[in-house]
Amino acid sequence: MAQRGGQQQEIYCAVSNCHYYQSGHKCRAEKIMVCSDPIAHKMPDTMDATNSQQFPESPCNSCMETACKTFVAKEDPTRDGVNKL
Numbered sequence: 001m002a003q004r005g006g007q008q009q010e011i012y013c014a015v016s017n018c019h020y021y022q023s024g025h026k027c028r029a030e031k032i033m034v035c036s037d038p039i040a041h042k043m044p045d046t047m048d049a050t051n052s053q054q055f056p057e058s059p060c061n062s063c064m065e066t067a068c069k070t071f072v073a074k075e076d077p078t079r080d081g082v083n084k085l
Helices: 037-042 049-054
Strands: 002-004 007-009 034-036 066-068
Touching: 034 037, 037 066
Parallel strands: none
Antiparallel strands: 002 007, 034 066
């Protein structure tokens, strides 16, 4: 679980073919990057939480307009050159 201000955070995800997926729909990534769909489509797959400062702010009107850029397929845990867990 992620820590924030001394508090634990729980992040849930149902994408079972992600490298970070854990049973119980839990995300075990230490950092995640969520952005708007238009920004997600413009940024390369290698851009994720480690590059968060390079993402522009991108307001959304609903959760349907957001995307997780931290996704890594289970069979490709080093896709972006960062050793994933």
